[in-house]
Amino acid sequence: MTTSNAVVSVAGLEKTYGKANERQYKALKDINFQVAKGEFVGIMGASGSGKTTLLNMLSTLDTPTKGDVIVNGHDVTKMRGNQLADFRAEEVGFIFQDFNLLESLTAEENIGLPLALKGTSSRVMDQAIHEVAETLSIADLLQKYPAELSGGQKQRVAAARAIVHHPSILMGDEPTGALDSTSARELLDLLTTINQKQAMSVLLVTHDPFSASFCQRILFIKDGQIGSELRRENQDRSAFYQEILNELGTFNE
């Protein structure tokens, strides 16, 4: 049931860790879902449920054992070598829990890296960096090194780096995991802004109901399988938050 406006389409995805003769562990079992263009989707589950594994499959950091993953029309499972690297560089924006900023580069240089890899001219690059810095209100941090930034500021710089090259999807693996609640909220607001203003598709992986409540749709994952799904529809965020908590109550029984 692939719809043409899906930016991510996953069918029959399985991942088994361990070689055939070793002890094997099935981290993902028959995963099927889609993310529509411009959608803000959350994947929620307890620690060890397979969230990171799933994200790694989507972003080509690891290869699936079975199944199909199509991102923005590219069949990810069929790519090799440089194609994989180029795919990550162009189609995916990534935010990690531990920021993953290069501490030898200034914020500006960190943000510009995805464009530099594409060979963008320095004029265009400067413009793009300043635009995204405005959006994320980090213009005054550009000349600083990561060591001089707070956790929240680091994560905003990381977000800027993730979207500066206009990828087709922004993925976050527990991006608020290392932040205090104020910074976490700021970041989630920013992600919402990015999603709405730039129509950027966002896939957020989290175990935290508060983070999840910023999404339009949530897929619950447990033991490597997607169990249920919640839609925010027209509820406000706090109502949706309550609904998530209720769902978790039943989901975890």
Next chain:
Amino acid sequence: MLGKLALAGIKNRRRDYLVLLAGLTMSAAIFYMFANLATNKAFIKANAVASSASLIFGFGAALLILITIVYIMYANSFLLSMRQHDYGLFMMLGAKRKRIGELVFLETLILGTVATAIGIALGLLMSKFLVGFLLDSLGLHLAHLASFYVPAIIATAVLYVGLFILASLFNLIHLTRTTVLKLLHSDEQANQTQVKPFRQAVAGVLGLVLLGIGYWALAAIKVLQTAAIPLALVTITLGTYLLFRATILMFIRSLRKTAWAKKHLNSFLLGQLNFRVHNYTRMLTIVSLLFAMALGAITVGSGYHRQLPMMAGNFGAYTIAVHDKTAQEQRLIDCLDIRHQATYTQKRQGKMVYYNAAELTKHPFEQLKMTTGDNVKTSYVTESIKKFQKTGPTDMDFLGLATNSQRMLTPKIVSASQFAKQSGKTTTVTTVRVKSLQRDTPTIKKLAKLERQRFSQPAEMTIGSYQSYEMMTGFFGGLEFMGYFLGIAFLAMLASCLMFKILSGAPGDQRRYRMLYKMGVRYQLMRSGIAKEIGILFLIPGIMGIIDVLFGLQMFKPLMQSPMSPYLGIGSTFAIFLGLYAIYYLITLVLYWRIVLPKTAVK
């Protein structure tokens, strides 16, 4: 339990430990070989003028000990960089600092002792085969060279184990004093140093001035005498350091502002260098000096080797003198490319030797004239018989034509009629001066050998420039051998210093390259980025070292009279040296790639 954990940590990094162990082993082996040569009294006595030999070897030993200390320092920091994260973790989990300290101490000491033991064994083997090979290929024959020599073993063991005890203590103090957090995140700290343009400029200018003084001191060694070397050593070291500090960082920072920096991984490369160069400055200074010493030692050594025959003309008026030449000797002489040849009849009586004035008029005896001063020019002149009758008897070369086992006979030139009446043992002597000793060496060697066989007492022989040349070869041979030996040893150690320093940074880079990998940087790009970064770190001391050598060779100018020159034919020496240096670069690069580049799947 903790011990087991520590062992597991070592097992995980087997390859890095192997590199470290191999490096230390090589260093100990080299040191043993040198100590064996330097302390072996029988060997030294048999081979060169004793006092100058012990001076040369003493100087060499001091340099070698110096570089060994530096080397172990860097090897140790590499070891520490591998281990501190593990030990930080153990401490965080509640291990006692005292226990950790013990472990670190033991680990360092065991590694060091094992390396020393294997190194000495390897050194024994290398002394047996390699030293012989090196000597052979230089055409030198050094007598009494034993490979097994107890004092050398003791010297090596004492020095190395001593240094490792110091290193162990240093590690113990370092690990027990540093906070756990710092240990855990040691490779994530970016020490961004402030650039103060004015200070930088002053440092840069001061550096240049100091370098200028140093280079001048080397060139002016005739004026400054022995003060030149320490003066140059201090000023060049300081100058290089200041210059590096001032310029490299400024250069990198200005590059970072250009459009070039915004292409591909260039910004990352510059960021890495900027991040590193500051704490590499001291290292690069030391390495460039060692580089210069190594290259200098080889250059001077091979310079003497290649150029000594050119000097041979200055050693005497004739290349060789043959007494009562045989048919076989005549055949050999016919093979030579002769410039001047003369045969004189001698009558020996008691302490006197008589010459026929008529003969000397017909074939005047050539005398060697050398101009004094910087540019020595040699010429061969003859004098009228009247004049020669006065000067001849004091001319060393002429005196040398007739000797017995006790002394040189006193020559007397008499008229033909008197000569005919003169009683005594009649002999003839043929002097030969060849165009090029270099070309005719094999033939002359045979002639000299025949002469030696015929006249059992070497003292009964004359001393031509060939014999002087042979003696000089013996002496300079030692110098030259030292040059090659120290040069290669220095190169091996300095390149490993650089290697260890760079590899020490690898654990931190592992994370960085993993990030780049996740961001979609192609392997090829990461690989070439690393090649550039390490290449630059190798290149900087290389260039500085070559400049140092080019100026430093000035020092040897007074020792090498023209037409010899310390700069003659250095191209090939440089090429060989740079080739070896490049091999070290490649080894470092491959190791770095292996450590740093992410495997395809995330952990």
